[in-house]
Amino acid sequence: MGKYFGTDGFRGEANVNLTVEHAFKVGRYLGWYYGQEHKARIVIGKDTRRSSYMFEYALASGLTASGADAYLLHVTTTPSVSYVTRTEDFDCGIMISASHNPFYDNGIKLINGKGHKIEAEVEDKIEAYIDGLIEELPLAQKENIGRTIDYAAGRNRYIGHLISLATRSFKDMKIGLDCSNGSAFAIAKSVYDALGAKTYVINNEPNGININTDCGSTHIHVLQEFVKEKGLDVGFAYDGDADRCIAVDDKGNVIDGDLVLYICGKYLKEQGRLNGDTIVTTIMSNLGLYKACDKAGIKYEKTKVGDKYVYENMVQNNFSLGGEQSGHIIFSKHATTGDGILTSLMIMEVIMEKKQTLSKLAEEVKIYPQLLKNVRVSDKKTARENPEVVKAVETVGECLGDDGRILVRESGTEPVIRVMVEASTDELCAKYVNQVIDVMEQQGLIVG
Incomplete structure (x- = not known):
């Protein structure tokens, strides 16, 4: 990861560690970078945060000052920006x-331009420009100054x-949508209404x-209550930019990403459409998913946490389905990306x-x-490789056998070790997680 760009872009508190100056410079560099041989065309979408408008104008100013044309999708979802970028011949999307x-x-x-997350080397060059490590870029002049174009x-x-992807009408289906007061509000209901569903929408x-x-995929209890209260057939909750979806079944149970992978993976396999009869998961997927896949004859890959790594594996191996528990x-x-809707x-x-x-x-x-459980430590590598910690983890693994697992990994963004246990009961999970954390404390590895 770079100084500003992490695994999911340049993120921070608005006007604190992500400012309009940053956004302007991102626009300036992209407009120049893609405009060296032709007039660059760059499309911008945003979610519903108050600061999104501020950043939209700053990015558009930077792009047009460098001579690029900025096409504004306005409030829309992350996957829609990816779709429009790759299908309508844009140089890049934001x-x-x-x-x-x-x-x-x-x-x-x-x-x-292919709808994927941009290359790390481009992000590195943008960071160098933000920090003044490369020379100032020329400003476009006269007829070469770019335009902003409404692109709803x-x-x-x-x-x-x-709408075209649906195989049949949803007539008479009662479907609940939790739009998280985010990007999905501008799209999801229109899709389900067009497909004939009886659509019930909250947080819109x-x-x-x-x-x-208190809404969306990270607060799924809200949709659970709504589905049960209204007697709906199914409910779907999206996050702020609608690139993820958690479902709620007809009984009010949560259907997370692991269950979605199984349900859709098994169906696609039956249809002969699951390439390699394989799904791609991350190391955080539940053991129950793997046991069910074994019974259904579905193979699986495991990647590091992050949809970026899932997609890389899918591309390398031509797999058709992958995802995260989230x-x-x-x-x-x-x-080419997660798409909640x-x-x-x-x-x-x-x-x-x-x-x-x-x-x-x-x-x-x-x-x-x-x-x-997240454990704050003074040094992640030292804590993770401590001989007594390694021994404790191995002991727990042996105790769990085939009926559970332990995963201890370093956070990618914080001085934190994450200790995760899956077992047949909540009590066993707590027992074994605490067993490892106790050893970390005895070894003087924990701070705060």
Whole structure:
């Protein structure tokens, strides 16, 4: 990771460690970088945070000052920016969002012309420009100055694309949508209404500061209560920029990313559409998913945490389905990134084609209780490789055998060790997590 750009773009608190000056310089560099041989065309989307408008104008100013044309999608989802960028011949795309973070944070995600996260070397050059390590870029003059162009039509084409993916009408299906007061508010209801569903929507009135606040995929209990109260067939909750989806079944149970991977993976395998009969997961996926996949004859890959690593594995091996427990699910036939609304449509395809409830489709997976604790340490590598800690982890692994697992890993962004245990009961999870943490404390590795 770089100084400013992490695994999910340049993120920070608005006007604290992510400022309009940063955004202007990002725009200046991208406009110049892509405009050296032709007039650059760059598309910008944003979520509903109050600061997103400020960053949109700053980015557009930087782009046009360097001679690029900036196409504004306005409030839209991250996957829609990826879709428009790759299908409409843009040099790159920019999404202004901090995903599931609180409203006062924001971020700048950069997408290359193929709809993927932009190359690390481009981010490195932008960072060097921000820090004044490369010479000042020329300003466009006269007729070479760029324009800003209203491009809501691009978002509408994306809506049409989503509608076209449905295999049949959702007539008479009662579907709940929690839009997290974020990007999905401008798109999700239109899609489901067009497909004939009886659509019930909550958290669909963004005011700039209520995005992700007690709503959406990170506060799934809200949708659970709504589905049960209204007697709905299914519910879908999105996050702030709608690149992830967590579902709620007809009984009010949570269907997380692991269950989505199983339900959609098994269906695609039956259809002969699961490339290599394999799904791509991260190391955080639940043991219950793997045991169910073994029974269903579904193979699986495990990557580091992050949808970036999932997608890299999918591309390298031509796999068609992958994702994370958190609800980032990638269907490579249709998208190059996690897409919450697309994921919900793919779940609906399974429900409609198999004529089964979501609760019935999920019942084959027994999710193991899981406990994760974050331990603040003075040095991550020292703590992780301490001989007594290693011994404690191995002891827990032996005790769990095939009926559980322990995972100890370093945080990528904080001085924190994450200790996670899956076991047959919550009590065993707590016992073994604390057993390892106690050893860390005895070794003087924990701070604070």
